[in-house]
Amino acid sequence: MQLINGAIQNYAWGDRDAIANLLGVAPNGQPQAELWFGTNPGAPSHLADGRTLESVAGKLPYLVKILAAAEPLSLQVHPSSQQALEGYERENAAGIALDAPQRTYRDPFHKPELLCALTHFEAVCGVAPLDRTDTLLGELGPAAADMRSMLRDTGVGGLIAHVLNNRPPLAALLDAAAQHDDPRCRWLNKLSQLHPGDSSAAIILLLNYVALEPGEAIYLGAGNLHAYLGGLGVEVMANSDNVVRCGLTPKFVDAREVLRVLDTTPLHDPVAVPEAIADGGLRYPVPTPEFRFSVYEIDGSITFTAQGTELLLCTSGETVELNRGQCAVALDGELVDLVGTATVYRIGVGATR
Numbered sequence: 001m002q003l004i005n006g007a008i009q010n011y012a013w014g015d016r017d018a019i020a021n022l023l024g025v026a027p028n029g030q031p032q033a034e035l036w037f038g039t040n041p042g043a044p045s046h047l048a049d050g051r052t053l054e055s056v057a058g059k060l061p062y063l064v065k066i067l068a069a070a071e072p073l074s075l076q077v078h079p080s081s082q083q084a085l086e087g088y089e090r091e092n093a094a095g096i097a098l099d100a101p102q103r104t105y106r107d108p109f110h111k112p113e114l115l116c117a118l119t120h121f122e123a124v125c126g127v128a129p130l131d132r133t134d135t136l137l138g139e140l141g142p143a144a145a146d147m148r149s150m151l152r153d154t155g156v157g158g159l160i161a162h163v164l165n166n167r168p169p170l171a172a173l174l175d176a177a178a179q180h181d182d183p184r185c186r187w188l189n190k191l192s193q194l195h196p197g198d199s200s201a202a203i204i205l206l207l208n209y210v211a212l213e214p215g216e217a218i219y220l221g222a223g224n225l226h227a228y229l230g231g232l233g234v235e236v237m238a239n240s241d242n243v244v245r246c247g248l249t250p251k252f253v254d255a256r257e258v259l260r261v262l263d264t265t266p267l268h269d270p271v272a273v274p275e276a277i278a279d280g281g282l283r284y285p286v287p288t289p290e291f292r293f294s295v296y297e298i299d300g301s302i303t304f305t306a307q308g309t310e311l312l313l314c315t316s317g318e319t320v321e322l323n324r325g326q327c328a329v330a331l332d333g334e335l336v337d338l339v340g341t342a343t344v345y346r347i348g349v350g351a352t353r
Contacts, residue, residue: 001312001321001330004053006066007043009034018068018119018232022315023325031070037311037327038063040239045327057309057329062291064311064327064347065235067115072191073228074249075200078111079261080222084242087257102252106241112288113237114219114272116295116345117212118315121231124184124207126224126267127156133206136182143176147202156206157264160225164246164255167199183209187229191248200247208270215295217284219272223263234313236347238290279304281346289350296346301339306330310348317342 008019014033020026023035036043038053039060045053053060079087087105096103115121130151137148146168150159162168174192177185184204191201207225210218212233220226225246245251246258274282274295280302283294296302298319310330314322319340322328330336338344 001328001334001336002047002056003322003326003328004037004045004047004311006035006037006045006327008032009036009043013069013071013073015068015070015232018070019066022066022232033068034235035066035068036063037065037313038239040241042241047329053329057331059239060309060311061239061289061349062347063237063239064313064345065237066118066232066313066315067228067235068232069228069230072187072194072230072248074243074251075203075225075227075246077225077244077246077258077261078113078220078222079105079242079244081110083222083261084108084110084240087242104242104244104252104254104257109238109240109242110222111238111240111242112219112221112286112290113235114217114284114286114291114293115212115228116217116234116284116293117214117231118234119214119232121212121233122183122187122229123210123212123218123226124187124204124229125210125218125220125226126208126270127206127264128208129266129268130156136180136184136205140173140176140180140185143172144205147173147205151206155264156266157259157262159206160203160262160264161259163199163202164258168202170199170202173202177205183211195248198247200253203246208267210270212271215274217272217274218270219284219286221263221287223261224267225258225262234315234345236291236293238288292348292350294346296338296344298338298340298342298344300341301337303335303337304346306332306334306336306348308332308349310336310346312336312338313345313347315343315345319344
């Protein structure tokens with residue numbers, strides 16, 4: 001097992017203190033949004049001796065991040081494998097450069113991801129059950145009457161298409177939402193203040209609101225419309241950069257592609273519930289072959305054998321081998337013995353053998 005470094009990404013929505021505090025260093029005054037561990041060419045990890053992680057472990061199909069959101073991220077969706085391949089080839093044929101601002105597909109791969117909270121973490125994800133949305137819109141009264149009628153007549157897909165294509169004004173809806181205690185209404189007003197005139201904020205009312213506590217997680221598969229609203233968490237994803245943005249961002253938004261990729265199937269329970277495994281950890285359900293994700297609350301020692309290349313990330317406490325804020329790589333067949341008191345996340349490829 002060898003320690004690897006991480007690469008900090010300074011996006012505007014990042015927290016100025018959270019990642020620095022996790023690493024045990026003084027904040028530098030910059031918004032630090034993400035800390036990457038993996039072989040993504042945008043910010044590849046290195047070992048202490050300067051070698052790249054890829055040189056000893058090969059190209060990993062997953063990417064591990066510490067995500068620290070002080071402000072909401074964009075409303076977005078990720079494509080399926082087939083949609084990603086089609087979009088990548090279509091934009092190549094159109095001659096759109098890979099680094100062009102109007103480029104959506106940076107590679108031909110899907111991007112399923114899981115976010116596990118380290119602190120209180122808020123998000124909206126997946127289309128909410130339609131009866132709940134209908135009830136909320138009814139409670140908002142005349143200001144939401146058109147949305148409610150359209151939801152009943154055209155479904156959630158038709159309503160989202162209307163919002164993205166026709167950009168209806170939100171003033172009356174914002175006034176009504178300000179009098180309602182549903183957290184989606186609170187966030188509707190906050191997002192509208194952050195992004196004045198962006199009608200896509202109204203889509204928040206159609207999604208599941210999730211407030212995660214430490215150790216709770218959400219899994220975001222293809223077509224799951226979502227936005228991270230704030231908090232600190234561990235994020236694991238397939239190693240792709242494909243994001244189809246829906247709104248609430250100054251970056252390029254492709255409404256037509258959002259509607260093509262969007263899954264309008266209601267998601268009744270967005271929280272991923274972990275299951276106990278024989279070696280003492282908890283494994284979160286991840287229905288994709290690119291990665292698996294489990295956590296160990298160590299108080300003494302725990303031993304296991306790496307199955308494929310694995311990354312081990314310590315987020316609290318310390319062990320003899322791994323301390324808070326550190327990440328290590330364990331190669332296939334390597335015996336891992338962690339001794340101490342700590343929370344360690346274990347990420348590997350697909351299902352264990």
